[in-house]
Amino acid sequence: MAGFISHISTLPKFLVITLVSAAMLTLGSMGDASANSRYAAYVIDAKTGKVLFARNADAKRYPASLTKMMTLYLVFEAIEAKRISTNTPIPFSKNAAAEQPTKLGVRAGGSITVDTAIRALVTRSANDVSTAIGEMLGGSEAGFAKMMTRKAHQLGMNSTQFRNAHGLPNNQQFTSARDMAILGMALREHFPQHYAYFSTRSFMYGKQRITTHNRMFGRIEGVDGIKTGYIRASGFNLVTSVQDKGRSIVAVVMGGQSARSRDDHMAALIREHLPRASRSGGGNLVPGRQLTPGSALVASAFSLPQRDIPTPSFRPVAEADLPLVAYAQETAPSVAPMPVATASAGPIPPLPVASVPLPSASAERFTAEVGAVDPVMTSSTQQSGWAVQIASSPSQGDAFAALVRVGKEASTVLGSANAFIEEFNNKGTTFYRARFGGFGSKSQAWNTCDALKKQRIDCFAAEL
Structure with missing residues (x-):
């Protein structure tokens, strides 16, 4: 990687949003981190365990799609135990296929390989794939959630509790x-x-x-992962791993009010604290890996704890629509705690104000209607390939409304296409193009548009 991209300002300005990411604009300006009740950050030297920075490090937060890090941990564990391989097919039930976006769009009765599933989680953050994995490895969503929580406690994650494999809203899932x-x-x-x-x-x-929608790649030299996450209750979350010039850190930012401001804050943390990390050390800092029993033992061996862990003061949206499963009590295994050192006493790197405008009332109605889950793409993501445009308007809210309407009316035709809004200027007036992207060829986009026209939906195909 070539470090910071010096020509980023020359890229076209896009305001790119999936059908489920409009909520990021309703949260207002980022402002100062100290005024953001959802903010938390943590930077640790991955070689020595020294805490380089900590703010609200142990406060309860909703993980959103950071949840999928644990889902993937259990996938990797199952591969190492030879219960599955990267070529193992993962079947999709009606339950998995019906998950909210973002999703891969596999139909009920279909399947994908474990390798494809892993890639879908780390790039698209596909919720349908997460559920399918959970059902396969845990026997059920509830069974897999029990496995996830037990594994968290084995690792020393004693402030974490899982209820699902994807991170969609549930007020009993926190970290x-x-x-x-x-x-x-x-x-x-x-x-x-x-x-x-x-x-x-x-x-x-x-x-x-x-x-991928992880825009830290290419922005900071040495970034090698890991995961983004967003639901309305959590704000924008990010875990980033950096290994550069013999130094190694893992950094966490939670509660960002836009993807851009979250990423800017993460970059500031890395720039400030990576030079303070040690080049020596390198021993394991996390309790050793303990194999989680397979799904045959899930029903009898695992249950989620009911310790006195307070729920975050904010609550997820749409939680009433999610089943809450009753679990028996469990005593978490004793584990060695992570090393703790004095955190940086310096000022918090600022969380910049989001540069995108607030949506109109119709956009807020859109957010309430479809919920608020992980965005696939955000305002600085460059589109490529072909798209189908269904509207263009000087009103951002009208563009959102068009995406909602067509997304509902033609969900079968559009499949897993990504909804987004492209901002452009014409003679001093800002317009918003409502588009569905992700088409790899001209013929795919044209065929989709033809199918939409048969449903009396005006459209045209455009190369990006």
């Missing part, structure tokens, strides 16, 4: 910045042979190229 750092370290230490998956920039799924 902390410190725990997410532990999980990031564990993935590196325990599965070096699989960790390279987290560096995946893109992969081909059929004729579609799926690209």
Whole structure:
């Protein structure tokens, strides 16, 4: 990697949003970190265990799609135990296929390989894939959640509790910045042979190229993963691993009010604290890997604890729509704690104000209607390939509304296409193009548009 990209300002300005990412604009300006009740950050020297920076490190936070880091941990563990291989097919139930976006779009009764599933999680953060994995490895979503929580406690993540494999809203699923750092370290230490998956920039799924929405790649030299996450209740989360010039850190930012400001803050933390990391050391800092029993033992061997862990003061949206499973009590295994050192007493690197405008009322109605889960792409993501445009308007809210309407009316036609808004200027007036992207060829986009026209939906295909 060539360090900071000096020509980033020359790229076209895009405001790119999936059907489920509009909520990021309703959260307002980022402002100062101290005024953000959801903010937490943690930076640890991955060679010595020294805490280089900590703010609200043990405060309860919703993990959102950082949850998938644990889902992947258990996948890697199952591969190492030879219960599965990267070629093992993962079947998709009706339950998995029906998950909210972002998703890969596998139909009920279909399947993908474990290798494809891993790549779909680290790039698209596919919720349907997460559920399919959970059902295969845990026997059920609830069974897999029990496995996840038990594994978290084995690793020393004692402020973490899981209820699902994807991170969609559930007020009983929470973690902390410190725990997410532990999980990031564990993935590196325990599965070096699989960790390279987290560096995946893109992969081909059929004729579609799926690209990562982790924009730290290429921005900071030495970044090699790991995972982004967002639901409305959590804000924008990010765990980043950096290994450069003999130094190694894992950094966590939680509660960002936009993807851009979260990434800017992460970059500031890395720039400030990576030079303080040690070039010596290198011993394992996370409790050794203990194999989690297979799905046959899940029902009898695992249950989630009901310790006195307070729920975060904010609550996820749409939680009433999610089943809450009753679990029996369990005593978490005793583990050696992560080393703790005095955190940096310096000022918090600023969390910049988001540069995108707030949406209109129609956009906020859109957010409430479809929920708020992980965005596939955000305002600085460069699009490529072909898209189908269904509207262009000087009103951002109207563009959102068009995406909502067409997304509902033509969900079968659009499949796993990515909805986004492209901002452009015409004679001093800002317009917003409502588009569906992710088409790998002209013919794919044209055929999709033809199918939309048969449903009386105006459109045209455009190369990006």
